[in-house]
Amino acid sequence: MVDETLKIELGKQGVFVTTLQELYNWGRRNSIWPMQFGLACCAIEMIATTMARYDLARFGAEVFRPSPRQADMMIISGTVTKKMAPQVVRLYNQMAEPKYVIAMGACAISGGPFKQGYNVLKGIDRYIPVDVHIPGCPPRPEALIQAFMTLQKKIDAQPLTGEGRPRFLDAEAQGEFPVPVQGEHDLEPTSNQGVWPLPVVIR
């Protein structure tokens, strides 16, 4: 490992020093291909983000893939109904590692204005690990871009080896996320305990 101050000093002298890990993460964070699917009104903002005015292409993420096999990231853009949740989880499972999730908007992170609805999932993070949550109803395109930059920072900090390495580099880590099924009254199971431990109510 090269010392950070030494690296800056060498950079001033015109010598560029890097590590394999930095090079790897640099390549990864600048080519995050999102999956092309929208769930509700937030998807309109997502589309606007990719267009010329906000231009997501500046972050290397303009290539929306219509197949989960080719996508690196999933933007949960909108309300996830209980009817739709199994499909979303299945699509997430079908994506190749490494994969990331941005939960976009109030509905995707908590159910939002439809939280009291019998048919709305109260946050997609009950079933799949979410990397970045963006609040808003819907979030502005700038907010989505902010989420992108946050995700890029997160990818940049992921170590290749060692204790804190991400799931896709860890042979022991869980690779399959169970797809819920429609039960009599609710989705079964109601959440994936490995991803979303039940909150403890302190009385």
Add this chain to the structure above:
Amino acid sequence: MASNPFFSLAILFAAALGFGLAPLGLAWLWGKAYSPAKPNAIKNAIYECGLVSKGDAWLQFRSAYYLYAIIFLIFDVEAVFLLPFAVAFSGLGVSACLAMLVFVLLLIEGLAWAWAKGVLTWS
């Protein structure tokens, strides 16, 4: 060997091949060294927009579609060959003309077959 006129071409071909294969090989080595494969039943399923896959991806088309294949050959593929034939017609030898004639006749036979089958009548 270096005097061979194709020598530079061979070098370029090897370079082009390496240019394509080297990243693939490096990615394969990287995957071996760092990222473990984690296949599972859901991931390996046929992609169907998130729904449960039904049936097999290897489905057969019915052989009854052969008539469409024949007609496609006559009206589409033949036209592709007829155009250069017509352009080079005046400079062609007897054998080339005969070969082309056989080709066209074979396809016309297909047309006659389709006609006799009543495929061409609009019902």
